[in-house]
Amino acid sequence: MSDSLMFNNDAYVFLETDLPEQIFTSAEMSAKLKEIATKFADDLPIDVREITGIDERVRYLLDTICELNPSPGQYFQWYAIRLEK
Numbered sequence: 001m002s003d004s005l006m007f008n009n010d011a012y013v014f015l016e017t018d019l020p021e022q023i024f025t026s027a028e029m030s031a032k033l034k035e036i037a038t039k040f041a042d043d044l045p046i047d048v049r050e051i052t053g054i055d056e057r058v059r060y061l062l063d064t065i066c067e068l069n070p071s072p073g074q075y076f077q078w079y080a081i082r083l084e085k
Helices: 026-039 054-064
Strands: 013-017 022-025 078-079
Touching: 013 026, 022 026, 026 054, 026 078
Parallel strands: none
Antiparallel strands: 013 022, 013 078
16 A cells, blocks of 8 residues: 555646746646646647646646656656655
8 A cells, every 4th residue: 555645745846948946835836837738738748638627637737747848948847845754
């Protein structure tokens, strides 16, 4: 059985093309992914585009994907981190 603490995400490291890494709370990460999913809606992977609601898309991105490459030379990466033990 998996440890439920493994799925408690305190924060995320977010990487974006030509920008320094950023640390986001869960709410900030959701807002950032909502912005990306809206701006790059046509460039998302097909499994993400098939999800109709934006909140559902964001949840799917958080739960299953950690990188998007909407255009050549551009990337977004995010990783869950725990700030306290």
